Amino acid sequence: MSRPIRVVFLVFYFEAWDALDAIYRGMLADPRFEPMVVSLPRKLTGYDKFRDEKKVSAFLESQGIEHERFKFKKSKDGLARLKELAPDYVFLNYPWQRNYKKNYQIEKLVEFTKVCYVPYFSTSLVQEPGESGVAPHQYTQPTHQLAHMVFLQDADTKAAFDANGRADHSFLTGTPKIDALMAAKTDVPSIWPIVRELPGGKEPFKLLWAPHHSYADRWLNFGHFNDQREPMLAFAQQHPEMDIVFRPHPFLFGTMTDREVMTQEEVDDWRARWDALPNTFTDLGAPLTSILLGSDALLTDGVSFLAEYPLVTGKPAIFWEKSVHWDFSPLGNIAAASTVTVHTMAEVEGAIAQAQEGTLPDRSAEIAALVKAVRPQPASAAQTIIELVAKDFS
Structure with missing residues (x-):
């Protein structure tokens, strides 16, 4: 490998950082990788504007995680900076795109990098009304359809991805969140x-x-x-x-x-x-x-x-x-x-x-x-994900 694999973790849902933490720390300790973390603003239900980047940054600092703060007023400036960083992969832990500023949404990201999605939740516990199988919101959103790699907790959701043409982009790995719990x-x-x-x-x-x-x-x-x-x-x-x-x-x-x-x-x-x-x-x-x-x-x-x-x-x-x-x-x-x-x-x-x-x-x-x-497998989900990304890059 001529250079380390550059990976950026885009974070605003810090409440579920444990879905990404072990992956980031594993990559940080692995000479094959060059990971970094970026804190973003967010707009949650009831917010009248995007905010909380300072709160995200404070959490990351409390965890001893070096990070770059995207405090840009205009997300197009943040997108330009992200392109400067030239990541090979961008990791997300949150699928709903309405909560991201428009230039951090997955449609923009996939134009220049490969997106990896690790679900923020530990387990999928609820059915959608009128659905007998996996809830469609677990596999039909733009994040699920456009991500280069999606790492999944259970076989049923993996089967849903497979049945919808995403077999080569979805992987049954378990979740670092469960391992951490x-x-x-x-x-x-x-x-x-x-x-x-x-x-x-x-x-x-x-x-x-x-x-x-x-x-x-x-x-x-x-x-x-x-x-x-x-x-x-x-x-x-x-x-x-x-x-x-x-x-x-x-x-x-x-x-x-x-x-x-x-x-x-x-x-x-x-x-x-x-x-x-x-x-x-x-x-x-x-x-x-x-x-x-x-x-x-x-x-x-x-x-x-x-x-x-x-x-x-x-x-x-x-x-x-x-x-x-x-x-x-x-x-x-x-x-x-x-x-x-x-x-x-x-x-x-x-x-x-x-x-x-x-x-x-x-x-x-x-x-x-x-x-x-x-727990679909006894192995560390984070290490499994790291190896899959390394294999994908090679």
């Missing part, structure tokens, strides 16, 4: 953002509450934060012996206001009342595996945390299930079986009390089945 218990320090002791030196029980952003039939429909927020605030007030960290999906507040489920004033009022309590905290960016490991229990209405929490901790999530939502996929049913499912606030309180007492129903067999289902 599985290794976290031994490799990652736990964190908890509330530091306090109860009288007598006893530690508080640590509950992580993680509501999803989807709320309507148009998309997933698992989230019901608007119904949860006041009962959970009252619960926190009634349980000063318990720490409760609120970990909203990154899109939650933007979706609530953009879809007019809540006004910005209602969001601000609730946040102010929540954050004012001595036993609550709102976490918007702690490393996922660290805060999962720091908790004693997780309460969530979906979706990916249903699988990710047991994979990291070996414990079942408490699944506050909405009465109607999109159907689970076969893998989603395996994940759901590993949870303790509740439907009412009374049931939520009962499950949390069981978690405090160490008497939650045993789900060890179901968690073992989940582990088996999400």
Whole structure:
């Protein structure tokens, strides 16, 4: 090889950097590669403009990752800089192109480089309404159709790519995200953002509450934060012996206001009342595996945390299930079986009390089945991806 393979990782969805981290670090340690990371702005649901590049950069800095910041007002200037870098490959971990500035969208990238896509999520847990197989949004978007290499977690999605003319561009590798989740218990320090002791030196029980952003039939429909927020605030007030960290999906507040489920004033009022309590905290960016490991229990209405929490901790999530939502996929049913499912606030309180007492129903067999289902091969997904890229370049 006459020169290293130049690879640029374009990042704005830093909340899912763990899908790319091991690939980047593996390439950094490999003389065949010359990787670099670029932080981008983004426009999430509810945003009136592109922003957050500073937040992306701060996260990367906190992880010790050298990176170049694309702070350009006009994305055409960023595109020109990207062309100057002359990457052989560009890695993405986020497929929806509407969240990228127009000159960073895949249609522009494929004009001068090869795009590689690693899904940001750990597992595909949900079916689309009216679909009996893999959800089309997992394989029919421009990212899936234009990427030179797509690295996949499960055989069913690989078969969907194959059936749609993408067999030579899709690869069943597993995902570094799953590998990172599985290794976290031994490799990652736990964190908890509330530091306090109860009288007598006893530690508080640590509950992580993680509501999803989807709320309507148009998309997933698992989230019901608007119904949860006041009962959970009252619960926190009634349980000063318990720490409760609120970990909203990154899109939650933007979706609530953009879809007019809540006004910005209602969001601000609730946040102010929540954050004012001595036993609550709102976490918007702690490393996922660290805060999962720091908790004693997780309460969530979906979706990916249903699988990710047991994979990291070996414990079942408490699944506050909405009465109607999109159907689970076969893998989603395996994940759901590993949870303790509740439907009412009374049931939520009962499950949390069981978690405090160490008497939650045993789900060890179901968690073992989940582990088996999400790992298509024992080898490191990151190293497999690195070798495939090296082979493609040669």
